[in-house]
Amino acid sequence: MTVSSYNPADPDDLVVAVEAPGAEAVRAAVGRARAAQPGWLGAGAGARSAALGRIAEAVEANAEELAALIVREVGKPLAEARGEVARTAAIWRYYAQAPYEPSGAVHETAAGPGLLLTRRRPYGVAGLIAPWNFPLAIPSWKAAPALAVGNTAVLKPAPEATACALRLAELAGLPADVFTVLPGGAEEGAALVDAADVVSFTGSTGVGRAVVRAATGRGVPVQAELGGLNAALVLPDADIESAAAHIAAAVAGYAGQKCTATSRVIAVGAAHEPLREALVKALAAVDDAVCGPVISAAARDRVTEAVSSAVAAGASVLTGGRVPERTGWYLEPTLLADVPAEHPLAREEFFGPVAVLHAAADLDEAIALANDTPHSLATSVHTRSLDVALAAADRLDAGMIRVNAPSSGVDFHLPFGGTKGASHGDREQGRAALDFYTVSRTVSVLPGGGA
Ligand code: NAD
Numbered sequence: 530m531t532v533s534s535y536n537p538a539d540p541d542d543l544v545v546a547v548e549a550p551g552a553e554a555v556r557a558a559v560g561r562a563r564a565a566q567p568g569w570l571g572a573g574a575g576a577r578s579a580a581l582g583r584i585a586e587a588v589e590a591n592a593e594e595l596a597a598l599i600v601r602e603v604g605k606p607l608a609e610a611r612g613e614v615a616r617t618a619a620i621w622r623y624y625a626q627a628p629y630e631p632s633g634a635v636h637e638t639a640a641g642p643g644l645l646l647t648r649r650r651p652y653g654v655a656g657l658i659a660p661w662n663f664p665l666a667i668p669s670w671k672a673a674p675a676l677a678v679g680n681t682a683v684l685k686p687a688p689e690a691t692a693c694a695l696r697l698a699e700l701a702g703l704p705a706d707v708f709t710v711l712p713g714g715a716e717e718g719a720a721l722v723d724a725a726d727v728v729s730f731t732g733s734t735g736v737g738r739a740v741v742r743a744a745t746g747r748g749v750p751v752q753a754e755l756g757g758l759n760a761a762l763v764l765p766d767a768d769i770e771s772a773a774a775h776i777a778a779a780v781a782g783y784a785g786q787k788c789t790a791t792s793r794v795i796a797v798g799a800a801h802e803p804l805r806e807a808l809v810k811a812l813a814a815v816d817d818a819v820c821g822p823v824i825s826a827a828a829r830d831r832v833t834e835a836v837s838s839a840v841a842a843g844a845s846v847l848t849g850g851r852v853p854e855r856t857g858w859y860l861e862p863t864l865l866a867d868v869p870a871e872h873p874l875a876r877e878e879f880f881g882p883v884a885v886l887h888a889a890a891d892l893d894e895a896i897a898l899a900n901d902t903p904h905s906l907a908t909s910v911h912t913r914s915l916d917v918a919l920a921a922a923d924r925l926d927a928g929m930i931r932v933n934a935p936s937s938g939v940d941f942h943l944p945f946g947g948t949k950g951a952s953h954g955d956r957e958q959g960r961a962a963l964d965f966y967t968v969s970r971t972v973s974v975l976p977g978g979g980a
């Protein structure tokens with residue numbers, strides 16, 4: 530099978546085509562990574578820290594080339610692509626300090642002399658499976674902490690982001706078999722889950738559930754970050770213009786292809802009319818510099834078909850809804866109202882620049898509506914009231930709660946993940962990632978006697 534990726538803004542532009550290596554090659558790569566792991570761990574904190582720091586420098590030194598590759602391979606608007614490259618360098622630099630972090634604690638013995646210690650140790654080979662939408666940042670926020678604590682890593686990128694991942698491994702320049710990128714699809718991904726010692730997955734809910742089952746069945750630790758269906762709550766006391774600008778960015782930025790994108794807008798009470806007006810205006814003003822194409826013709830058609838079926842079921846299109854006549858897989862940023870509660874547009878992630886506007890009588894109804902989804906990753910709340918912000922932080926069932934900010938937005942130095950079906954296992958990013966890629970051992974050191 531050939532793995533190929535095409536430019537979403539110009540589908541005739543083939544970015545890369547490589548032969549998928551097959552399951553046996555994955556097993557062999559994991560075997561080589563396992564053999565390389567003791568040397569990588571044994572090289573010590575200083576060597577690992579220096580190596581990760583050099584990756585940050587290499588990413589920075591090639592920033593413009595990498596940003597252009599992201600634009601070409603996954604259709605990300607240039608400003609966001611530059612932002613992703615800068616974040617990628619920052620991730621490697623942040624985790625370059627991690628090898629020096631304390632790896633355990635000292636405890637008192639219950640009685641008598643001695644030392645009781647905990648010490649975190651790497652598992653061996655980290656199997657990393659990534660989606661295409663953050664083609665450098667997601668592989669990096671998985672690989673950097675895994676490598677920092679002394680695992681070796683094998684990454685299976687999404688087919689649509691193959692060129693970015695291969696370039697990252699090349700720039701990383703780590704010793705042989707310490708960080709391997711193996712292109713491929715489901716076969717290679719499944720083989721990696723069957724062979725690795727710890728598994729980190731980001732992608733769609735269906736695939737993620739299968740990965741969790743397979744890894745759990747083998748008894749290896751697994752984390753999975755999956756799809757979201759994220760809401761934005763707007764209270765009548767909010768700065769409506771600013772809320773509309775944030776929400777338009779979260780709905781249409783990168784064509785809605787962020788797991789933290791907003792797809793449900795919940796206007797509370799008197800906020801409804803002014804928000805509807807401001808949001809329609811803000812979405813209609815979104816241009817290519819913000820939105821860009823979606824990843825494939827199939828992704829575009831899935832959205833347009835859902836919009837048509839929602840309209841047939843009584844929904845109204847407040848703005849957008851059409852496919853512009855131009856080359857590339859573009860879609861107009863779209864806002865709908867009166868979408869029936871059970872319609873897929875109100876229940877499922879579409880990963881396109883499309884959102885549904887709902888009205889809620891009060892905060893309680895808005896929170897109930899926001900929580901009525903199995904996939905809560907990020908929810909934004911727009912208000913000037915501290916009481917509302919605190920109530921939302923207490924009662925919203927989401928992994929990330931963002932007050933007066935777009936739902937899309939991630940700080941790599943804090944734990945990241947969702948609630949309910951949006952996540953499985955430990956958090957990614959921040960210090961939480963260092964715990965995920967290590968297991969704690971308890972060491973008792975007692976006197977040998979005689980001295
Ligand atoms: P996807 O699930 O189609 O693919 C993800 C990865 O899994 C790819 O590398 C793919 O090749 C691999 N894969 C496919 N079948 C597999 C199998 N049977 N076993 C093992 N691996 C397999 O997702 P995608 O289209 O690349 O990415 C978009 C999805 O990712 C969206 O649902 C989005 O919400 C989600 N996402 C989530 C987060 C998060 O942190 N929660 C971040 C970014 C994207």
